[in-house]
Amino acid sequence: MNKASDVIVIGAGVVGCAAAYYLAKRGVKVTVLERREVACGASGRNGSGARQSGRDNRELPLAMFGVKHIWPTLGEELGEDIEYIQNGNMRLGKTEKDREALEELVRQNSSLGLDVRMVYGQDIRELIPDVSPEVQYATYCPTDGHANPMRTTLALYKRARELGAQFITNIKVLKLEKVAGRIRRVHTDDGIYEADSVILCAGFGSRKIMRTVGLDVPMLPQLTEAFVTEPIPAVTDKFISAADGCFYAQQQRNGTWVIGGDSNYEIYDATYPREVTFSFSAPRIARFFLEYMPTLKGVKVIRSWSGQLDMCWDGSPVISPVEEVEGLYVGCAFTGHGFGIGPAAGYVLAQMAVGETPAADLSGLRYDRFRLPSH
Ligand SMILES: Cc1cc2nc3c(=O)[nH]c(=O)nc-3n(C[C@H](O)[C@H](O)[C@H](O)COP(=O)(O)OP(=O)(O)OC[C@H]3O[C@@H](n4cnc5c(N)ncnc54)[C@H](O)[C@@H]3O)c2cc1C
Incomplete structure (x- = not known):
């Protein structure tokens, strides 16, 4: 095991695996340190949406970059079927309040050039015939x-390894150490690793690690749930969700539906036993879902699971270099929508670590935005 690298990546989720892949592809000597297993965090257990629409405009340039330049060719590039399909996303509303929120999203997102539009009444049923008439x-x-998500993260991991990236699992990063103002050492429960640069993308775990060099990002750990149904004949190829976030859902290639959302009973507690599910979450989300897609009543749920989110105070991620600690790059606080921008986030973090200008505008995602006066 080699304890000296050009770049250390902390966390082997989709962001860390993508960063490692893009660095290894450039011939950079990279080591990934992962507390548990590759893809064991949110990246291996999410709802699979790779959307641009509905995002805050601060993260939209990165999402659009990913959809234009990364997702369509990623599977082929990695030599794996990552089941990427680009059939559209629809956010559904029933009330006037929903309409106002949806129209505002369209106004915001289209101002940055995204092709996102409003659809009304019968035109919605042309796209999703089974949707409730209330929508x-x-x-x-x-x-x-x-x-x-699992295939994508593992494909990035596998290709990164083939290109020479070193992955060390079941190792916990405890603290960072600067030498002469620059990041240098990463202390773990299995000794000290050294590198010229560090990419920190350890989900909510990033908060504790950042604090060891005097930094912080206001985020909370949220335990959220999703479930999968038995396979049924094709209903819609669109990724759908509710305007108020009570559910999101998509039917997969094998006919199963993956459904998740906010039950509003989510637990915010990092010390809670990891990844447990509760008897009320999936039924509540299923009930919300059926209010929008009533013809799916009676379809059996075969499995449910949970995952931890790194919920940022202002709802957008931090993807940023850190001025106070030269050589440190942070990618965290993805707030429940980091899979869709995960490969692109890994790409730009790798660019930063080799001194290149990131391919997308990240100016709204800086780590120090919380320190700036709000008015
Ligand atoms: C149920 C669910 C549904 C979701 N649905 C969607 C969706 O449809 N679309 C979407 O875009 N996003 C979705 N997300 C969010 C998305 O999965 C995450 O934002 C994304 O996976 C974050 O990737 P990551 O690499 O930053 O984090 P993670 O995948 O959580 O990886 C972080 C890694 O860091 C490791 N780590 C933590 N602390 C340490 C330490 N001290 N030392 C070493 N390693 C450490 C962890 O073990 C973990 O493996 C969903 C998430 C969940 C849970």
Whole structure:
């Protein structure tokens, strides 16, 4: 095991595996340190949405970069079927309040050039015939899609390893250490690793690690749930969700539906036993879902699971170099929508670590935005 590298990546989720892949592809000597197993965090257990629409405009340039330049060719590039499809995303609404929120999203997102539009009434049923007649408003972004999260993360990991990246699992990063103002050492429960640069993308775990060099990002750990149904004949190829976030859902290639959302009983507690599910979460989300897709009543749920999110105070991620600690790059606080931008986030973090200008505008995602006066 080699304890000296050009770059250390902390966390082997989709962001860390992508960063490692893009670095290894450039011939950079990279070591990934992962507390548990590759893809064991949110990246291996998410709802698979790779959408641009509905994102805050601060992260939209990165999402659009990913959909234009990364997702469509990623599977082929990695030599794996990551089940990426680009059949569009629809956010559904029933009330006037929903309509206002959806129209505002369209205004915001289209101001940055995203092709996202409002669809009303019967036109929604042309796109999703089974939707409830109560649904009267929807956003539609035809270039949004979804991919298999586990396959995507593992494909990035596998290719990164083939290109020479070193992955060390079951090792916990405890603290960072600067030498002469620059990041140098990463202390773990199995000794000290050294590198010229460090990419920190350890989900909520990033907060504790950042604090060891005097930094912080206001985020909370949220335990959230999803479930999968038995396979049924094709209903819709669109990724759908509710305007108020009570559910999101998509039917996969094998006919099963993956469904998740906010039950509003989510637990915010990092010390809670990891990844447990509760008897009320899946039924609540299923009930919300059936209010929008009533014809799916009676379809059996075969499995449910949970995962931990790194919920940022302002709802957008931090993807940023750190001025106070030269050589440290942070990618965390993805707030429940980091899979869709995960490969692109890994790409730009790798660019930063080799001194290149990131390919997308990340100016709204800086780590120090919370320190700036709000008015
Ligand atoms: C149920 C669910 C549904 C979701 N649905 C979607 C969706 O549809 N679309 C979407 O875009 N996003 C979705 N997300 C969010 C998305 O999965 C995450 O934002 C994304 O996977 C974050 O990737 P990551 O690499 O930053 O984090 P993770 O995959 O959580 O990886 C972080 C890694 O860091 C490791 N780590 C932590 N602390 C340490 C330490 N001290 N030392 C070493 N390693 C450490 C962890 O073990 C973990 O493996 C969902 C998440 C969940 C849970």
